[in-house]
Amino acid sequence: METRNLGASGMKVSALAYGNWITHGSQVAEDGAIACVRQALDEGITTFDTADVYANTAAETVLGKALAGERREGLEVFTKVYWPTGPRAHNDMGLSRKHILESIDGSLRRLGTDYVDLYQAHRFDHGTPLEETMVAFADVVRSGKALYIGVSEWRAEEIRAAAEWAKELRIPLVSNQPQYSMLWRVIESEVVPACRELGLGQVVWSPIAQGVLTGKYRVGQAPPEGSRATDEKGGADDISRWMRDEVLERVALLQPIADDLGLSMAQLAVAWVLQNDNVSSAIIGASRPEQVTENVKAAGITLEESTMRAIDDAVGPVVTDDPALTKSPQR
Template structure:
């Protein structure tokens, strides 16, 4: 496993990481979570991602209990959570000072931890002034409840505004953004965020490298494996949006490239994300140890992605965003 600094910070995280979205609390309980987390550690993973909204808080409880029962030394791992959707009440969601403080304390209680290493604003909040959010995130850091803060699915403009507030008030700005990034979703990472990397030293912990499993090649037109994510009741609408004829055609076009390299399509897709120098860590999801072991081999695929191979991939997916002239 390789480790990279998260943006300009001194925090080092594994190039591949594990996220609890969908799996913990929906498909897996503590016993299964322990075996998956230990499998990740055995492969060198040190970064584990969560959120207050995952399985309505159950994902944090499972991860916290699993880590405690595994007896891991807390300083050996990097744990993150995200704040935005904490409940049904009018103050249980969003990025107000009230919810950031109360949501963080509730997350730490569920995780059975004194602190998380990174805390994210899970989405932008148009109803709360960014200055209030920046001040609240700094309060969380000052109290020692988190060491760093970041954003998830914010626009470049919103991140820039947060940094402007931080500079003006001599506070800590967001050091990391967590966007979706894969062969089918590229605009933010490869175009919109370009000025942020050099200006603010933003790191990226990207999610959905396999586009919810689409880029494994396991889905066919009208065929959804019963143990897959899209078979879950909550994700059937996502399946209908994600499995278009055009997408399935692109996936079929990628398979010969993976075959030529002698690797599974899933490893090729994860390696492609990790090969982007602006990506710090690629968050992978898995419900089986065998999936983790396969996914982690993507590290060995990165050196195989020569410019010629990357051109072949691009010729199939044709998803590269056009860069604004001013960023060239």
């Protein structure tokens, strides 16, 4: 497994991270979820990403069980704070000092660890002064409960403002976690240049566009049984924006490109995001261990410029790249 530095920091992460956004604690039974984590470890993945909101805290618990007994120093465990958990009372959401300091303790308890390697602000909080948020994060770091700080789905100007506070407070703000794939490129024009300048790396999610870039969905055909597009617990809603005929027609044009390289469509999609030199790690998820085995083969692959151009020609008309689409809820 290839490793990369997380932004400009000295910590190395596996080029592929394992994430449990909409699977563990909800769509996949606990035994199956743990089997996927064990397979990720066997394949050389050392970086694991979760969040307190995933399955309303259950995903953190499952991940903690799956990693129990592993050498802690050999893992990089990431989690996040912002979205509501528990009964959704008025202080159960956001980036207030109260919510951050209470949430980190809950996450550590569920994960079964004394610290997380990266604690991330899951969205920007328009209802809390940024100073309050960053001072709270500084206290989390100084207490030893997190080693590094990151953000997720923040706009370039928000990241710049946070970086100023991080510099003043002398805490390591090292990463951003955005959605990024061949089809969703909203970070390229503003967020990536800002992060390069500031020393933040991208830990990207949904590199296969929630399964659409696997090629399993075809125009005029019903989604395969058991696929995300048939999941009534939320998966079908998440993937619906990609299920338009014009998108599926363009995705189908990627098949011969993958075939020529001896790759699956999923491997091509993951390899594509890893070509961006600001990407520190790409998060993959799985409902079955064999999916992990397939996706890890994308690590270390170099795509030629001609291949990158062919991909752009195939999907260009349906690419989303408006930076304004990176936004947080107004509260």
